[in-house]
Amino acid sequence: MIVGLFNYWIVILMMMLGFYVVIAANNLIKKVIGLNIFQTSVFILYISIGKISGGTAPILTEGVEIYANPLPQVLILTAIVVGVATTALGLALIVRIKEAYDTIEEDEIYLQDRTL
Amino acid sequence: MSHLPALQIVLPLLAAPICLLLRKSSLAWLLALGVALCGLAISIVLFHRTLNGEIISYAMGGWEPPWGIEYRVDRLSAFVLLIVSAIAAVTFAFANRSIAREIPLQKHSLFYTALLLCLAGLLGITITGDAFNLFVFLEISSLSSYVLISFGRERRALTAAFQYLIMGTIGATMILIGTGFIYMMTGTLNMADLALRLPGVMDTNTVRAAFAFLIVGFSIKLALFPLHVWLPNSYAYAPSVVSAFLAATATKVAIYSLIRFIFTIFGVDFAFGEMPLQVILILLSIIAVFVGSLSAIFQLNIKHMLAYSSVAQIGYIIIGIALVSAVGLSAGILHLFNHALIKGCLFLAVGCVFYQQGDATIDNFKGLGKTMPWTMAAFVIGGLGIIGMPLTAGFVSKWYLVLAALEHGVVGMIIIISVLLGSLLAVAYIWRIVEAAYFNQPEAAAIERGEAPLALLIPTWILALATIYFGIFTQLSVDAAMQAAQSLLGGK
Structure with missing residues (x-):
C-alpha cells in the first residue's frame, strides 16, 4: 500500500505542502516557491502515470522491448515550460511590487493600500 | 480554405512577435487590428459553415486524431469564436487612442504583443479538440493577461496581477491534475475520443476526482463565487481597453470550457446524475x-x-447551464454572448470617461450627460442591457432564463425571484451613475475637455448598437444558442 504507491504519497504530500505555503506565506517570493512545489507535484504525478514496470527510458535501443510511456513525459516538458514562465512572470511582478511598495510582505502591502 | 481553423490561431500567434519587432506604436496597432479583423472574417466563415450542423475537424500538422492534436469547430465553438474575435476587433480598434494616455509610449509594442498572445490563447481554447492543448492555450492566455493587467497605471495593478497569477495558476494546475487523471484512466487526450472511452471507467474514484479538479479549476478561471476574488481588482486596475477585452472574453471562454467538459466529455448523466453538480452550481450562482x-x-x-x-x-450564465434543459443551456449560451456585448460596451464607455477625465470614480461622472452626451448615451444603453430592459440584448437572455426556470418547480421559483431581485439591484447601481451624470452640473474643467474623440466613440457605439440590435432582432443569436445547446444535449 505504502511502498507500491510510494510516488503517489509523495505527490499528495508535496501538493498539500505547496498549496499550504501559497495560502499561508506572507512573503510573496515564498508564495511563488509554494506555487512551484505545487506544480512540481503534478509533474511527478504525470511521470508516475507513464511508468511501466520493467520499462526503460523511451529511447530506441537494441535488445530493449518495454519502454515507459513517452507521452506523459512530453506533456510534462510543456507543463514545465509553462511553470518556468509563470515563475519568471511572478518574480518580475514581485520586483516591480518591491519598487512600488518598498516591501514584499503581503500584510504591509495591504496596509499601504488601505491607508491611501 | 481548409486551413482556416489553423489560421485562426496561427495569425495572432505569429503576429505577436512581429509586433514586438515593429516597436513603433502605430505600426504595431495597425498589425494587431489587421490580425483581429482577419480573425473576425475567418470566424464568420467558420460560423457559416457550421450553421447546418457540420463539424469541421482539422488535424494539426497532418497527424490524424485521436493521436495528433485536433482542432474541432462545432456550432458552440464557432459561436464562441465569433464572440471572441468580434470583441477583439472592436476593442483593438479602441486601443490606440486609449492606451496613449494610460501606458508609456515605449511599452506600446509590448502591450500589443501581450494582447495578441492573449487573443491567440483565447481562440485556441475555443477551437481545440484536445484536453491537454486546452491547458496550454489556457496558460498562454492567462500569462499574457497577467502581463496586460500589470500595465495598469496605478501600483495596485501589480498586486492585482500577482493575485490573479497565484489564483490563476492554482486553477490551471488543478485542470492539469484533472486532465492527468482522465488520461490515466483512458489513455487518450482527444475530447471526442475521451467522450467514447470515459463511460467504460466512469464508476471509479479517479474519474470522480478528475471531474472535481476540473470543475474547481474552471470555476476559478471563470470567477464563480466564492472563487471570484481575483476578478474585481484585476478588472479595476487594468488599462481600460484590457478591462473591456478581458471582461468580454476571458471569463466567457472559461465558461465555454466548463460547458465543453461537462456536456461533451463527461456527459450530462455523469455530471448531473452521479455527481451533485446541479445543487452546487445553482446555489453558488444565486449567491x-x-x-x-x-x-x-x-x-x-x-x-x-x-x-x-x-x-x-x-x-x-451558470444558472442557465446548471438547469440542464435545452432552454436553460441555450439561455446560458445566449447570455454569454449578450453579456460579452453589454459589458464590452460599458467598459469601453468607462474607457472614454477615463480618457477624458483621467479617472473613473463616481465623481468623475458628474455632469457628463451634458459634456459627454454620446459616451453617456452608450453607457446608459449598456446599463439598460445589464438591468435587462426589453429591447436590449440583456432582456432576451434573462427572458429565456426565466422560461427555463419555470420548468423546475420550487427551485425554479427561487431562481426567478433571484433573477428579478438581481435586476432590481442592477437598477440601483446603474442609477447611481445616471444620477451623477444627468442630475449634476459639470465642473468647469470637464466642460472644457468635452466629448471623447471619435476613435474611441465609434467602437463603443458599435457595441451599444449591437446591444440594441440583438435585443430586437433576436433570431441570429437565439438560433445559434438554441442549436448549440441542442447539439450539446442530444447530438453526440
Missing part, C-alpha cells in the same frame, strides 16, 4: 448574483462596480 450585485452598489470606482456586476452576470 454570486446577490453578492456581486450588492457589492457593485457600494463601489466608488466604476470599473470596480462593473467588475462586481460581472460576477453577478456570470452567476446568471
